[in-house]
Amino acid sequence: AQSVTQPDIHITVSEGASLELRCNYSYGATPYLFWYVQSPGQGLQLLLKYFSGDTLVQGIKGFEAEFKRSQSSFNLRKPSVHWSDAAEYFCAVGPITFYSGGGADGLTFGKGTHLIIQP
């Protein structure tokens, strides 16, 4: 079964410092990989995605992520964080085959990493 592991529940980073959020996945085929960000009480905003091709993908707000098949990882990075980056970050894998009534697609999410920015 597919799964996503985000090993860090909380990360604290000083404003202006670099950031790396870890994500490891388990998937039987070539996965689609995503990073989403969620501010408190809000929906999810897509930061970036990987489907195929160049393993280093650029996203919005200065984020990038690198797909490493050999390590089953898709870590998110940012060279210099801003206070507004404080939020919950979710890594997700898809598509997944689903259940009754035939195939369907949805995302499996990691448990999230809560990013705290210190002034």
Next chain:
Amino acid sequence: DTEVTQTPKHLVMGMTNKKSLKCEQHMGHRAMYWYKQKAKKPPELMFVYSYEKLSINESVPSRFSPECPNSSLLNLHLHALQPEDSALYLCASSQDLGETQYFGPGTRLLVL
């Protein structure tokens, strides 16, 4: 434009009430999804509707009932909910199955 709208933003209901959540997208997307997110947890997929076909996560109780009146609307009908159903309900859509999903802001539901 990648906007998915959801109404209402907040909903409080009793366990005997019937209510509905509404999700709308005008991007021509052919797949729409409902997710449930408990506090400090990741979203969990409940339903997928695509090409007039509904797929259900079998762990979702029957007191949740999705309906797709047209290709841009996806409703979630709620009946006889339990307090443990209190959560943020997120709707998403994608151009097609397997494509990038875009999420709405969610409806925060409280069941008393």
